[in-house]
Amino acid sequence: MSEKKSIATHVKSTSGVDVMHCYQCGKCTAGCVQAERMDYPPSYIMRLLQTGSQENYEKVLRSRSIWVCLNCENCYERCPQSIDIPHVMDMLRVESLKRGIAHKDASKIIAFHRSFLSQIKNTGRLWEVGMEAEYKLRTMDLMQDVCLVPSMLSKGKLSILPESIKDKASVKKIFDRTVGTEKGK
Numbered sequence: 001m002s003e004k005k006s007i008a009t010h011v012k013s014t015s016g017v018d019v020m021h022c023y024q025c026g027k028c029t030a031g032c033v034q035a036e037r038m039d040y041p042p043s044y045i046m047r048l049l050q051t052g053s054q055e056n057y058e059k060v061l062r063s064r065s066i067w068v069c070l071n072c073e074n075c076y077e078r079c080p081q082s083i084d085i086p087h088v089m090d091m092l093r094v095e096s097l098k099r100g101i102a103h104k105d106a107s108k109i110i111a112f113h114r115s116f117l118s119q120i121k122n123t124g125r126l127w128e129v130g131m132e133a134e135y136k137l138r139t140m141d142l143m144q145d146v147c148l149v150p151s152m153l154s155k156g157k158l159s160i161l162p163e164s165i166k167d168k169a170s171v172k173k174i175f176d177r178t179v180g181t182e183k184g185k
């Protein structure tokens, strides 16, 4: 199998999306709300994946683009080939983490994801106070938004104590099956 085919095949087998169907019309990039914040816009990411070059694949996995994508699906809606770019972006983020080559600007995004997921893992529900505390410890950005806490507490927007679901074991099983393969956890 050629190198070119193997990268597209790998993307297809892990995300279910065939990037070779992209014909570079650029509609996804034109409608992308985050294109200005990306190092490579979505249509260019598709092109880099199509080239089959390992160097280009690594460029994609090291890119800022895959982390600032909001999975808003504007690109997917606009694509005449129905290419599910958000799904590809998800797959690329997982791969980037597994290889330990995520862009440096992604550190707070990754810290947020991990803080969010660890609350779900522990209780089956999101406990905002715990998530915020963990996020601050992970990023050492201890004072960010602290002034909002008293008013959110007084309005009942935050709960001091976590609530748990009954079947926490099922949630734990899901995490055991799906989390834990990436580097730098």
Ligand code: SF4
Pocket: 021, 022, 023, 024, 025, 026, 027, 028, 029, 042, 043, 046, 075, 078, 079, 080, 081, 082, 083, 085
């Ligand atoms: S809209 Fe679809 S076909 Fe056009 S460049 Fe984007 S991914 Fe490719």
Ligand code: SF4
Pocket: 028, 031, 032, 033, 034, 035, 042, 068, 069, 070, 071, 072, 073, 074, 075, 076, 085, 086, 089
């Ligand atoms: S899903 Fe990502 S790539 Fe697609 S339009 Fe939204 S931000 Fe852009």
